[in-house]
Amino acid sequence: MSKVIVVGIGPGEYEQMTIKAANALKECDVIVGYTVYIDLVRDHFPGKIFLTTPMTREVERCEMAFEEAKKGQTVAMICSGDAGVYGMSGLIYEVSVKYPEVDVEVLPGVTAALSGAAVLGAPLIHDFALISLSDLLTPWEKIEKRLYMASEADFVICLYNPSSRKRHDYLMKACDIMLKFKSPDTVCGTVKNIGRDGEEIHVCTLAELREMSVDMFTTVFIGNSQTKEIGGKMVTPRGYRM
Amino acid sequence: MSKVIVVGIGPGEYEQMTIKAANALKECDVIVGYTVYIDLVRDHFPGKIFLTTPMTREVERCEMAFEEAKKGQTVAMICSGDAGVYGMSGLIYEVSVKYPEVDVEVLPGVTAALSGAAVLGAPLIHDFALISLSDLLTPWEKIEKRLYMASEADFVICLYNPSSRKRHDYLMKACDIMLKFKSPDTVCGTVKNIGRDGEEIHVCTLAELREMSVDMFTTVFIGNSQTKEIGGKMVTPRGYRM
Numbered sequence: 001m002s003k004v005i006v007v008g009i010g011p012g013e014y015e016q017m018t019i020k021a022a023n024a025l026k027e028c029d030v031i032v033g034y035t036v037y038i039d040l041v042r043d044h045f046p047g048k049i050f051l052t053t054p055m056t057r058e059v060e061r062c063e064m065a066f067e068e069a070k071k072g073q074t075v076a077m078i079c080s081g082d083a084g085v086y087g088m089s090g091l092i093y094e095v096s097v098k099y100p101e102v103d104v105e106v107l108p109g110v111t112a113a114l115s116g117a118a119v120l121g122a123p124l125i126h127d128f129a130l131i132s133l134s135d136l137l138t139p140w141e142k143i144e145k146r147l148y149m150a151s152e153a154d155f156v157i158c159l160y161n162p163s164s165r166k167r168h169d170y171l172m173k174a175c176d177i178m179l180k181f182k183s184p185d186t187v188c189g190t191v192k193n194i195g196r197d198g199e200e201i202h203v204c205t206l207a208e209l210r211e212m213s214v215d216m217f218t219t220v221f222i223g224n225s226q227t228k229e230i231g232g233k234m235v236t237p238r239g240y241r242m
Numbered sequence: 243m244s245k246v247i248v249v250g251i252g253p254g255e256y257e258q259m260t261i262k263a264a265n266a267l268k269e270c271d272v273i274v275g276y277t278v279y280i281d282l283v284r285d286h287f288p289g290k291i292f293l294t295t296p297m298t299r300e301v302e303r304c305e306m307a308f309e310e311a312k313k314g315q316t317v318a319m320i321c322s323g324d325a326g327v328y329g330m331s332g333l334i335y336e337v338s339v340k341y342p343e344v345d346v347e348v349l350p351g352v353t354a355a356l357s358g359a360a361v362l363g364a365p366l367i368h369d370f371a372l373i374s375l376s377d378l379l380t381p382w383e384k385i386e387k388r389l390y391m392a393s394e395a396d397f398v399i400c401l402y403n404p405s406s407r408k409r410h411d412y413l414m415k416a417c418d419i420m421l422k423f424k425s426p427d428t429v430c431g432t433v434k435n436i437g438r439d440g441e442e443i444h445v446c447t448l449a450e451l452r453e454m455s456v457d458m459f460t461t462v463f464i465g466n467s468q469t470k471e472i473g474g475k476m477v478t479p480r481g482y483r484m
Contacts, residue, residue, distance in 0.1 A: 008356075015262040018252065018352060022261060058480075082356050083364075086480075090364035093477040106360040110260060110350045114250075114324050118348040122325075122332035126380070127388055129371040129397065137481020138368070142396065146369055149395035153388040155371065235335040238300075238328075239379020 002069045002102045005076045006092050008083035008109020011195030012040050016115060021107050025076055032065045033078040041078060058088065062095040069102045082111035086132060086160055113158040116191040116219040119201055121233025123189055123221040124156055133170045134161040147174055151181035156227065156236055159220040168213070171220065175210035178222055182206055187223040189234040190214055203234050244311045244344045247318045248334050250325035250351020253437030254282050258357060263349050267318055274307045275320040283320060300330065304337040311344045324353035328374060328402060355400040358433040358461040361443055363475025365431055365463040366398055375412045376403040389416055393423035398469065398478055401462040410455065413462065417452035420464055424448055429465040431476040432456055445476050 005024050010016035017025075025031060025045050031038065035052045042050060051068070053061040062077070069075045079087035089106045096104050117124045129150035135143060150157050157178065162171045178186075184207035192200040192215065204212070206222060214220060227236040247266050252258035259267075267273060267287050273280065277294045284292060293310070295303040304319070311317045321329035331348045338346050359366045371392035377385060392399050399420065404413045420428075426449035434442040434457065446454070448464060456462060469478040 010260065013262075015265065016260050016350075018258050018260050019264060020255075020257040023257065082352075082359075084356060084359040084366050085370075086367065087364075089360070090367035090477055090480060093364050093472050093475055094479065097472060106364065108258075108352045108356040108360040110324075110352060111356060114326060114350040114353060114356075117324075117326040118331070118350040122329075122335050122348065124326050125328065125332035127371070127373045127385075128327075129369070129392065131369045139482060142482065143369075146395040146397065149391035150371065150397075153391035154384065155388060155392075230335050230339060233335055235332055237336065238332055240381060240384065 002072060003074050003105065004065045004069050004092060004102055005074070005105045005107060006083040006087070006089040007076050007078050007107045008081055008087060009037065009041060009078050010110040011081065011112060011115040013195040014044050016110055016195050018107065018109060021109055024107055027074065028076040029073040030068045030075045031078060032061060032068070032075060037078050037080050058091055059095065062088065062091050065092070066095060066099040066102050070099065082109045083107060085111040085130070112160065112194055112219040115194045116221065119191050119194060119199065120189040120203065120221060121230070121235050123223060123227065123234040123236055124158070125236040125238055126156065126224070128156040128158055130158050130160065132160040133167065133174055144177060147177040148180070151178045154224045156224045157222040161216060162218055162220045163214050164216050171212070171214060172210055175206060179206060179210070182222065187227040187229050187234055189221045190218050192218045194219065203229055203232060244314060245316045245347065246307045246311050246334060246344055247316065247347045247349060248325040248329070248331040249318050249320050249349045250323055250329060251279065251283060251320050252352040253323065253354060253357040255437040256286050258352055258437050260349065260351060263351055266349055269316065270318040271315040272310045272317045273320060274303060274310070274317060279320050279322050300333055301337065304330065304333050307334070308337060308341040308344050312341065324351045325349060327353040327372070354402065354436055354461040357436045358463065361433050361436060361441065362431040362445065362463060363472070363477050365465060365469065365476040365478055366400070367478040367480060368398065368466070370398040370400055372400050372402065374402040375409065375416055386419060389419040390422070393420045396466045398466045399464040403458060404460055404462045405456050406458050413456060414452055417448060421448060421452070424464065429469040429471050429476055431463045432460050434460045436461065445471055445474060
C-alpha cells in the first residue's frame with residue numbers, strides 16, 4: 001500500500017517510543033529522517049531501507065518519502081519527540097497535495113516538553129505555552145510578543161530551541177521579557193539530552209536562568225506564580241485554590 | 243523497593259502507551275488510578291493489585307499509593323494522557339514530602355493535545371498554548387486572561403475540559419474571547435474519544451465552533467492565522483515565511 005506514516009519517536013531512548021510507533025517502524029519498508037534521528041533507531045530495526053537528508057532539507061525529505069511510497073512502499077518518516085510539535089506532519093500534509101494517491105497517517109510521540117517535564121519533576125501540570133526561540137521561520141517580534149503575553153497571563157512557559165551558535169543571547173533576551181511580568185524568584189528548570197547519554201537537569205530561579213548559557217539540546221521551563229521547588233524537583237500545583 | 247511511579251498511559255488504546263510505561267506496569271506490584279483509567283488497562287496486566295478512588299479524591303489516591311509503597315511495594319499511579327499535563331505527578335510530589343522513604347519517578351505519555359493533533363492532521367506544529375476551561379481549581383478570570391493573551395499573540399490554542407454538565411456554555415464564552423483577536427474564519431478542529439471507541443473528528447471555522455456543543459471527552463484546537471484545511475485535515479505551517 002502507498003502510505004507515508006509520520007512517526008514521533010520520543011526523546012531518543014527506544015523504550016520511550018509508543019508501542020504503536022515501534023510496530024509501525026517494524027512493519028514499514030523504508031524509514032526516512034534527519035541523519036541524527038536515523039542513527040537513534042537504526043539498530044532496533046534491522047533490514048529496513050534508511051534514507052536521510054540533512055537538517056535544512058525538509059521539503060526534499062518529504063518528497064523523498066512520497067516518491068518511495070509511490071513505488072508501493074510503506075514509508076515511515078521519523079521525527080524526534082512528537083510528529084506534530086515542531087515535527088514533520090505539517091509539511092508532509094502540505095506536500096501531500098502533490099501525491100493524492102498516497103495515504104498519510106500520523107503517530108504521535110512524547111515531545112520534549114513532556115519528557116523533559118518528567119525528568120524535572122512536574123513543571124507543567126496546568127496551562128502552559130510552548131514557544132520556540134528559533135527565528136529561522138518566525139519573525140523575532142512575533143516570538144517577543146508571545147513571550148510577553150504568555151508571561152503576563154501567568155502561563156508556565158516551555159522554550160524549545162533556546163540557543164544556537166548564531167543565537168547565543170536569545171535566552172537572555174527572552175528572560176528579560178519574561179522578567180517584566182514574572183518574579184525573578186520564579187522557579188525554572190533546564191533539561192539537557194533528555195532520555196539520552198549525558199542527561200542533565202538544573203533547577204534555578206528566573207534571575208539565575210538569565211545568566212545561564214544552554215545549548216540547542218536543552219529544553220527550558222519557566223514556572224508560573226505557583227511553581228515551587230520540592231526536594232530538588234520543579235513542581236507546579238494543579239490550580240490556585242489548593 | 244519503595245517506589246511510586248507516575249505513569250502516563252496515553253489516550254487509552256494500549257498500543258499508544260510507551261514501551262517504558264508498559265514495562266513499568268508489567269513489573270510493578272500495585273496499580274492505582276481513577277476507576278475509568280484502571281478499566282482501560284486492567285486486561286493487559288493480569289495478576290496486579292488494582293486500587294481505585296473516584297474522580298475528586300486525588301489527594302486520597304496519592305496517599306493510598308504512598309501507603310502501599312511504604313509496605314515495600316512498587317506502585318504505579320496511572321494517568322490518562324501524560325503524567326504531567328493535568329496529570330498526577332504534581333500532586334504526587336506535593337504529597338511525597340510526607341513519605342521521604344519512598345522514591346518517586348515519572349514516566350511521560352502522549353497527552354490529548356498530541357494524540358488529538360495526530361488524528362486531526364497537524365494543527366499544532368508550531369508555538370501553542372494549552373488551556374483548561376475547568377474553573378474547579380482556577381478562577382475563571384485567570385482562564386479568560388489566558389484566552390485573551392494567547393489569542394492576541396496568535397498562538398494555536400488547545401482546549402482541555404471544554405465542557406461539562408455545569409459548564410455547558412464555557413466553550414461559547416471562550417470562542418467569544420478568542421474572536422476578539424482571531425478571525426471567525428480561523429480553522430478549528432475537535433476530536434472526541436481519541437484512540438477509543440467512537441473516535442470522531444470535526445474540522446470547522448471558529449465562528450462555527452462557537453455554535454457547537456462538545457462533551458467532556460472532546461479536545462478542541464483553534465488554529466493560528468496561518469492554519470489551513472488540507473483535504474479535510476487541520477494543518478498549521480512551520481512558520482511565517484514558507
